[in-house]
Amino acid sequence: MTMTQDTRQIYNAQAGQWTRDEPVLLSDYSARPFLLEMCEPIAGCSILDLGCGEGYVSRELMKRKAKRTLGIDISENMIESARKQQLNEPYEGLEYAVGDLREEDDLCVESFDLVVAVFLFNYMTLSETRxxxxxxxxxxxxxxxxxxxxPHPAxxxxxxxxxxFYFDATGGYFSGRDQRFAGExxxxxxxxxKVQCVHKTIEDYxxxxxxxxxxxxxxxxxLKINDEHVKQDPKFFGPLLDLPLHxxxxxxxx
Ligand SMILES: C[S@@+](CC[C@H](N)C(=O)[O-])C[C@H]1O[C@@H](n2cnc3c(N)ncnc32)[C@H](O)[C@@H]1O
Known part of the structure; x- marks a missing residue:
C-alpha cells in the first residue's frame, strides 16, 4: 500500500518532475487540453489559478491571451519553479504567490472573470473544498x-x-469519503x-x-483518453481505454 504524505512536502519534493513547457504527464494529454478548451473564451480575461503548481496551466492561459493570471500554490518549490520560468519567458500580467488556500480568508482583494483549479480539490477534505x-x-x-x-471519483x-494512473482506495465509494488515497x-x-486524492463522491462536488x-x-x-491517444502511444494510453479518468x-x- 502506498503511504500518504503532507501535500506541501510532496510538491516541494517533486517540483522538478512537474516542471514542463510541453505535455509530459498523462493528464497533460487526458485533461489539460480539454480544460483549456472549457476555459475559452480566455482572451482579455483576468484569471485566478488555484493550486497553480509550477504554472503550466497559468502559462497556457497567458498564451491564449489572458489579460492577467494570478497563480497561488502551497508549495514554495513549485512557485519558485514557476517564477524561474517566468524570468526565462516572461508573460506580462502573470504573477504567482505562495499560499495555503485552506487558510486564506481573503483569497485576494481583486475580482476575476475566471477561476481555475486543476487537480486542487483532490488535496482537500470535503469541508476544505466547500x-x-x-x-x-x-x-x-x-x-x-x-x-x-x-480525478474521477469512480x-x-x-x-x-x-x-x-491509479489511486489506492482505502474504503468503499461512500465509506471512503474524506479518506486520503495515495496514487501515482x-x-x-x-x-x-506521486499524487493523492482525498476522496469525495460526485454528489459531494x-x-x-x-x-x-x-x-x-x-x-x-x-474526461477519458481517446482513440487518437492510443494511436499515438498504445503502450502508454492503452491500459486506460474506456475508463473515466477525470x-x-x-x-x-x-
Ligand atoms: C496535481 S498538482 C496540479 C498543479 C497545476 N494546477 C497543474 O495543473 O499543473 C496540485 C497542486 O495543488 C497544490 N495544492 C494542494 N493543496 C493546496 C492548498 N491547500 N493550497 C494551495 N495549493 C495547494 C499543490 O501544491 C500542487 O502544486
Missing part, C-alpha cells in the same frame, strides 16, 4: 466562471493499482509522479457548488 469554493465564488465577477477538474474503484500518475518518459452559492447548472465532462466542471456565477 470553503475554498465559497471563496472562489466570492472573488468571481457576476457572469464569471469557475473551471475545475478532479476511478479508484474501477482500476487496478498500476501504470499509468506517469510521465511519458516512464517515470511515476455538486453539493459543495450549491453550498458555495452557485445556482446555475454546471457543464460536466467525464471529472471536469464549468459553472457560471449568476
Amino acid at each position: 470553503r475554498t469554493l465559497q471563496r472562489a465564488f466570492s472573488v468571481l465577477e457576476s457572469g464569471g466562471r469557475l473551471v475545475f477538474a478532479v 476511478l479508484p474503484f474501477l482500476k487496478e493499482d498500476k501504470f499509468p 500518475i506517469w510521465r511519458r518518459d516512464g517515470s511515476p509522479v 455538486f453539493r459543495c457548488l450549491k453550498d458555495a452559492g452557485f445556482r446555475l447548472m454546471p457543464d460536466v465532462h467525464e 471529472l471536469a466542471f464549468e459553472i457560471e456565477k449568476q
Whole structure:
C-alpha cells in the first residue's frame, strides 16, 4: 500500500518532475487540453489559478491571451519553479504567490472573470473544498466562471493499482469519503509522479457548488483518453481505454 504524505512536502519534493513547457504527464494529454478548451473564451480575461503548481496551466492561459493570471500554490518549490520560468519567458500580467488556500480568508482583494483549479480539490477534505469554493465564488465577477477538474471519483474503484494512473482506495465509494488515497500518475518518459486524492463522491462536488452559492447548472465532462491517444502511444494510453479518468466542471456565477 502506498503511504500518504503532507501535500506541501510532496510538491516541494517533486517540483522538478512537474516542471514542463510541453505535455509530459498523462493528464497533460487526458485533461489539460480539454480544460483549456472549457476555459475559452480566455482572451482579455483576468484569471485566478488555484493550486497553480509550477504554472503550466497559468502559462497556457497567458498564451491564449489572458489579460492577467494570478497563480497561488502551497508549495514554495513549485512557485519558485514557476517564477524561474517566468524570468526565462516572461508573460506580462502573470504573477504567482505562495499560499495555503485552506487558510486564506481573503483569497485576494481583486475580482476575476475566471477561476481555475486543476487537480486542487483532490488535496482537500470535503469541508476544505466547500470553503475554498465559497471563496472562489466570492472573488468571481457576476457572469464569471469557475473551471475545475478532479480525478474521477469512480476511478479508484474501477482500476487496478498500476501504470499509468491509479489511486489506492482505502474504503468503499461512500465509506471512503474524506479518506486520503495515495496514487501515482506517469510521465511519458516512464517515470511515476506521486499524487493523492482525498476522496469525495460526485454528489459531494455538486453539493459543495450549491453550498458555495452557485445556482446555475454546471457543464460536466467525464474526461477519458481517446482513440487518437492510443494511436499515438498504445503502450502508454492503452491500459486506460474506456475508463473515466477525470471529472471536469464549468459553472457560471449568476
Ligand atoms: C496535481 S498538482 C496540479 C498543479 C497545476 N494546477 C497543474 O495543473 O499543473 C496540485 C497542486 O495543488 C497544490 N495544492 C494542494 N493543496 C493546496 C492548498 N491547500 N493550497 C494551495 N495549493 C495547494 C499543490 O501544491 C500542487 O502544486
